[in-house]
Amino acid sequence: MTGPDAPLAPILETAGLTKRFPGVLALDEVAFSLRPGEAHALVGENGAGKSTLIKVLTGVYRPDAGSLLFQGAPLRPATPLDAQRAGISTIYQEVNLVPLMSVARNLYLGREPKNRLGLIDFGRMHAEAERTLREYGVSVDVRAPLRTLGLGAQQMVALARAVDVDARVVIMDEPTSSLEPREVETLFGVIGRLRERGIAIVYVSHRLDELYRVCDRVTVLRDGRVVHTGALAELPRLRLVALMLGREVEQVRREGLTRFSGERTASADEPVLVAEDLRVRHLVDGVTLRIRPGEIVGLGGLLGAGRTETAKAIAGALPLDGGRVSVAGVPLRRRSTAAAIRGGISLLPEDRKAEGIVPGLSVRDNIALAALPRLSRFGLVSERRVDRVVATFMERLRIKAAGPHQPVGELSGGNQQKVLLARWLALHPKVLLLDEPTRGVDVGAKAEVQRLIDELAADGLGVLLISSDLEELIEGSERVVVLKDGAVVGELVGEDVTEDALLAAIADAAGPDGTAPVPAAPGGEAGSG
Amino acid sequence: MARTPVTAAAVDVSRGGAAPAGASGAERISALAQRHGALVVLVAVVLVTSLSFDTFFTGYNLNRLAVNAAFLAIVALGMTFVIITGGIDLSVGSVFALGGVLAAWASQYGTLPALLVPVAAAGAIGLANGLLVARTRLAPFIVTLASMLGARGLMLAVSGEGNETYLVPQGSAFLELAQGGLFGIGYPVYLTLALFGLGGLLLRRTGFGQSVYAVGGNEDAAALMGVRVARTKLTVYLMSGLLAGFAGALNAAYLGSGVTILGFAMELDAIAAVVIGGTLLTGGLGYVSGSLVGVLLLKVIQNVINLIGSLSSSYQQVVSGLFLIAVVVAQTYLSRRRRIG
Known part of the structure; x- marks a missing residue:
């Protein structure tokens, strides 16, 4: 296995990689380098730029500036397929295969073995699929639909497929988030074998235990910038967490x-x-x-x-x-x-846009939405009572809007949050x-x-x-x-x-x-x- | 906080987590029922009907039934491909009618024009459907609803508001193609079987067929795995159009004229046949052989109601409708069972 300090030329290297979204600098001159055969942890909190970096590496996004060198040559993947063809494969958190198709067909989709007539040779396909999957510790009926497999086995099929298409770099995004402990062990075994073959792994996970077990080096991102890169073993956990969160912890004991x-204090x-x-x-x-x-x-x-x-x-x-x-x-x-x-119980969800506000509706309607049953009699909404409740909360929460009839989508984030809060408070x-x-x-x-x-x-x-x-x-x-x-x-x-x-x-x-x-x-x- | 693991794990929870080594017994049974349920019912219906009516299981009646089913079957073949990709083609009924009228009109210039003109026109409509669905990512329902209206309008324009009926010249080879036969079986039956054979081969044994399943099963994953999603969609709508046009032409030859009121609601019969045949309306799973069985089942039911005589033929629709509901309920039940089991 390659040690963290092996003097190998990087297989993948970025310099000055920058990606801007409206109002956000998602990646700020990121320099990231990956050596053949290493497992490299990529960590950072939400919004640190991890997923943006992965998406740039795999051709989902195009960078605004900076360079990407793959095996020493510049690479500008325009689509995930481009990246895959070049040798960068990604294992997503959610298995990205076709559940209704058989295991073997998933493994060979788009590159099925053909016979002399140009028709798919299922005999060979099944035999090869079985052999390939055994290397990944998966012995299943490859003719069965993929979805009959457990998630761990499905993840392995995705991994086998990713590697089988001649990957030199495999990016794993939270690969263990839905695996059983036993399956996690199998995955780690496979990662070890891949590394022996010189395949580099980018490992994204929030589970620190796993990172310390699997990875040689780590790159920490925060606010779109690389704040640390180096050998993982030399980085104490406390320091890693502090780097991710952007805190000083020298004095922490x-x-x-x-x-x-234990038992709650007297109250x-x-x-x-x-x-x-x-x-x-x-x-x-x-x-x-x-x-x-x-x-x-x-x-x-x-x-x-x-x-x-x-x-x-x-x-x-x-x-x-x-x-x-x-x-x-x-x-x-x-x-x-x-x-x-x-x-x-009222829950103010994390994702305001997706789970909370209805942007096209007015402030009044958004506030009243959940409380309508309480504000109506015989199924008819009492407009007067709604107006009273809305006025009360707009004043109490100091919601800044042109009036109760302004669409919520036009308000600032803070005021949208207050509207949501008002909605739940209206339920007492x-x-x-x-x-x-x-x-x-x-x-x-x-x-x-x-x-x-x-x-x-x-x-x-x-x-x-x-x-x-x-x-x-x-x-x-x-x-x-x-x-x-x-x-x-x-x-x-x-x-x-x-x-x-x-x-x-x-x-x-x-x-x-x-x-x-x-x-x-x-x-x-x-x-x- | 991470949102995605929630869904990933939710899937796992609903599956009960533990990995079965292969297809379980229940899984296999439900897969068999999905695939061959319609065939079992068809055999049963044929058996009962043969025993009840002397006139049913005769060479004459069976051939008439088969030729009659051929036109819908050809349309359903194209529809099968479209539905497996997760799409729908509502335009086939109109295209079928347009194909018939064009074929009857062009038959005065010979057999080749009588086949080529309708197929070319139908192909153009299918291509337009495919381009719109694949490139603009509009909903297939809307796109093909529009072309359904458009094709019907075209057909009316060609036939002078439906007032003009073109007749296929007596004794032409075109007429013979649909009315003739070999060993007491009409040519359309052979043609249909040949098309289904090719369709089955295409679907099960070629890379294109795999991509049809993949697009319907999980479009995003298919794209990530390198499947040409847009091209696959384009092709299935083109195929559906071509087949519907060809079926219309064949039907015109069979009837000896371009009948403008044909093909009305035929798209719904085709969809019903495909779904009865075990193809999932949501895409990703399906069989051309199943669609053939579905068509036969619909036609046999129609035939039986005609044989009973005392029942108005309107009831055929009622029976077909009830049957469709039964199949869809069974499918939903089976797939839910499979997800749990």
């Missing part, structure tokens, strides 16, 4: 950081929300949360740690495989968003789940939304706050529950809620035993492969 509060109030042992396959692994009225509980963790999923599970938007949710002592029996809303919830409430909101509006959250809590709402903005999380929350791989790995209470403590809790891989579902590498000192 471990002691007393992941302290479990007069009964919790308004109790979520016990929530389980959603692959995503949430036994999360328990209690929120008292007037309390803001933060949910910390890296991207993919299961924060959004936990919120969605509580709000009935994700089917639960196990666990209970009760609001003010009343258990939610039916698991649906409607039941959760009736029970008093007892618990408010806020997923990234200030993302994409300008600084002034951000402070205002934050103040609003504080006021709402003061009014007695239980608030669950998810935020990638550490300051917001720390200053906003009385308590922060830290998630990793879908499980609670720590809880910070009161004075312990500090940036250093939070970073340490996030980076702390060892954690309490048995909480990490993924086979954990021993501590932060995992060697390079």
